[in-house]
Amino acid sequence: MTAAVPAPLPKSKILNPQSAALHIQDLTVAYHSKPVLWDVDLSIPEAKLVGIVGPNGAGKSTLIKACLNLLPKTSGAVQVFGKSYEEQRSMIGYVPQRESVDWDFPVSALEVVAMGLYGKIGWFRSVKSRHKKLAKEALDRVGIADLADRQISQLSGGQQQRVFLARALAQDTRVYFMDEPFAAVDAATERAIIELLKEFKSLGKTCFVVHHDLATVSQYFDWTVLLNMRIVKSGPTEEVFTRENLSKTYGGKLTILEEASNALRITH
Amino acid sequence: MLLKVLFVSFPFFLQPILGSASDHLGTSFIHFNFKDFLEVISLANYNTRLVILSTSILGIASGSIGSFLLLRKRSLIGDAISHACLPGIGIAFLIMTALGNTGKFLPGLLLGASISGFVGVLVVMAIRNTTKLKDDAAMGIVLSIFFGLGVALLRIITEIPGASAAGLESFIYGKTASIVLYDFWLISLVAILVTVASFILLKEWTLLCFDSGYAATQGWPVYALDLSLLVGITLVTVIGLQSVGLILIIAFLIIPPSAARFWTENLKKMLIISSVLGGLSGWVGATMSALFQNLPAGAVIVLVATTIFIFSMLFGTSRGLLIRFIKHTKLNRKIGRDHLMHSSYEVLEEMAMHENRMINNQKIKRSRLLQRRSWMDTELKSLIHTSKKNGLIERYTDEYILLGEAGFAEAARTTRNHRLWEMYLIEYAEVAPTNVDRGADLVEHVLGADIVRMLESKMKTSPYMYIPNPHSESEGLS
Known part of the structure; x- marks a missing residue:
């Protein structure tokens, strides 16, 4: 068990949409007439590390992409701190899946991190030395400042993931959506990420993290969303992350269930 | 360093090659003598000067904006655009003739080409966004339909009695010799505009090419940025129609940046090297085509660019085969x-x-x-x-x-x-x-x-x- 158990929440999980960091109502998303998310309702308070957990194809990435307006919503509304995404965009950061970009691109680690500042730099202006300094600091915080000038294809998978996190860090937003930041990273990177997440939390930031490793859910996240095309359960991890709920989420997928029960044995 | 040597000495490499070529071939196929050679090289001839300068400046523009096309992994859309220009040329000719003009007013023809080229882009995007077809299929469809339409239109035009349509088909393969001062100014203006845009929008287009989803979450208008890039590509294509021709202009857009990639891991440097290589291809290609009157400029330019590409692929200091072998x-x-x-x-x-x-x-x-x-x-x-x-x-x-x-x-x-x-x-x-x-x-x-x-x-x-x-x-x- 982690030491930092969150303060008990009111039993009624319906938060006031104004105070909720993320409030989703009736969200349905479909790809080419095939629904991927069905009637999702969510309300998540501020300053939480939120794990979004579910089997492959459950719509985890779709959920955060729909929140970020990267995918068209078939129906429903998403609010961040009581306002629409467009209004709140400047306070929302995004860490895409590592595989979503071409790492052979002719830029250095530092240049990628500086992209986090492009929004602040604005149209037509170039990246100045003070921006580079900020980017370097962000790289330092994820422990790879010495790799700043390396071309990004020369970084290991974990280091690439840290570059993405540094970019989000440099952007310095109040809410973060992260798509599988822990996927295929080495142990040192995993620790660097989790330390960063904890720091974010202590600063009152809210992070939504798509996560696939059931064994670490209760260790990393104080709020868990169990997802399988619809919301199976959402709430404080110690209430939600139970064998029963997991079997509802993962259905008959036995191997995963086994993994889940192992995870429960380890963490409870 | 290698690059510098290449740039400085390239024209001098040519001298002995050209000299020996004339010895072997005599005058049966190529009219060549040293006086002509000097005249072309020194840009003494007014017409040659216009041609060489405009193809070089075109090469600079296509080299710079082509880098982004390459990095956006949309290289072939350049091909779709250029083929989509053809019906616009035909339609513009018909409209201008109907209005009582000669029909061969170049800016009018190029405007027509730009419009139909851009329509081609929009159709590609529409196909991609509304169907499950992928980019390559969408581009193939647009390319062939528009080109077929264009060829048919040109054929119809030549049948029209009284309309002197001769020369329209030169847009397909390019004909540098037809460039006059007015064209030169037009080409230069557009080329400079596109080159400057590539550097002004460096940051925005880089973000677009690297991670468009992330760009969208930062509030950048990804769709508009994509369109601006494609407008730039269309402009370069259109001003290249006359000299390089629509079939080969794609080479001008793809080969210089691909070659530049072998020399650097830095995007800004890549952009500069690509521009220089593009300009060099245009310069040397147009020079050679001026020396050997029977060789079409477009093809010669592409061959020169290819030579530069092969050289870069072998000896590029960053990703060349030789350096990789050594490593x-x-x-x-x-x-x-x-x-x-x-x-x-x-x-x-x-x-x-x-x-x-x-x-x-x-x-x-x-x-x-x-x-x-x-x-x-x-x-x-x-x-x-x-x-x-x-x-x-x-x-x-x-x-x-x-x-x-x-x-x-x-x-x-x-x-x-x-x-x-x-x-x-x-x-x-x-x-x-x-x-x-x-x-x-x-x-x-x-x-x-x-x-x-x-x-x-x-x-x-x-x-x-x-x-x-x-x-x-x-x-x-x-």
Whole structure:
């Protein structure tokens, strides 16, 4: 068990949409007439590390992409701190899946991190030395400042993931959506990420993290969303992350269930 | 450095080549003499000057904006655009003729080409966004339909009595000789505009090409940025129609940036190199086509660009084949040396364990080293020889080697690193850091001191004795 158990929440999980960091109502998303998310309702308070957990194809990435307006919503509304995404965009950061970009691109680690500042730099202006300094600091915080000038294809998978996190860090937003930041990273990177997440939390930031490793859910996240095309359960991890709920989420997928029960044995 | 040499000396390379070509071919096919050559090279002739300058400036523009097209992984949309220009030329001609003009007013024709080229882009995007068809199919469809339409239109136009449509088909293959001063200004203006845009929008287009989803979350208008890039491509295509022709303009957009990529890992440098290579292709290509009147400029320009591309592919200082071969050879040699050190240490370790004493530096039998790995005898010999030169091996005979002091330390270090990595892979089997030089990189640096400490305790290290082997202890004894 982690030491930092969150303060008990009111039993009624319906938060006031104004105070909720993320409030989703009736969200349905479909790809080419095939629904991927069905009637999702969510309300998540501020300053939480939120794990979004579910089997492959459950719509985890779709959920955060729909929140970020990267995918068209078939129906429903998403609010961040009581306002629409467009209004709140400047306070929302995004860490895409590592595989979503071409790492052979002719830029250095530092240049990628500086992209986090492009929004602040604005149209037509170039990246100045003070921006580079900020980017370097962000790289330092994820422990790879010495790799700043390396071309990004020369970084290991974990280091690439840290570059993405540094970019989000440099952007310095109040809410973060992260798509599988822990996927295929080495142990040192995993620790660097989790330390960063904890720091974010202590600063009152809210992070939504798509996560696939059931064994670490209760260790990393104080709020868990169990997802399988619809919301199976959402709430404080110690209430939600139970064998029963997991079997509802993962259905008959036995191997995963086994993994889940192992995870429960380890963490409870 | 190489690049500099190339730039400075390229025209001079040509001189002897051209000279000998004229000797062999005589005057039957190519009208060539040294006076003409000087006249072309020195840009003394007014017409030649216009042609060479406008194709060079076109090359600069296509080289710069083409870099983004390449990085956006949309190279072939340039081809779709250029083919989609053809019906616009036909339609513009018809409209202008109907209005009582000559119909061959160049800006009018190019405007028509731009509009239909841009419509082609929109149709590609519409097909992609509304159907499940992928980019390549969408581009193939647009390319062939518009080109077919254009060819049919031009055919119809030539049948119209009274309309002097001769020369319209030169847009397909290009005809540099037709460039006049007015065209030159038009081409230069548009080319400069596009080049400047590539540098002004460097940051925005870079973000678009690298990570468009992320760009959208920062509030950048991704769709508009994409369109602006494609408008730039359309403009370059249109001003290139006259000289290079619509079939080959794509080469001007793709080859210079592809060649530039071999020289650098930095986008801004790539942009500059690509512009320079594009300009150079245009310059040399137009010059050659002016020297050999029978050669079509578009084709010559592409051939020159291709030569530059092949040169870059071989000798590019960043990704060229030669530099990669050298790096690979170096790596192989280093791995070989690591294996030698590692194996030597393991042999010393076995000897120490066998005699139940602490490990120390002793003579190692070559036969024992040979057993440990699938080394060819000659391979081992050359490894030993280079290690002697590097001071790792103090002396060797046909039967023994003796590590030097530095060599013994290096052997211990290499072995420790290898074993820590092996232990790490066993403990954290699912993922290992890629691109790590397992022999030499400090394990601590990659994994962090905590993990290394933990791994070491797992290996039950007794540093005075030997470095335990993670596989099993008996293995070391056998």
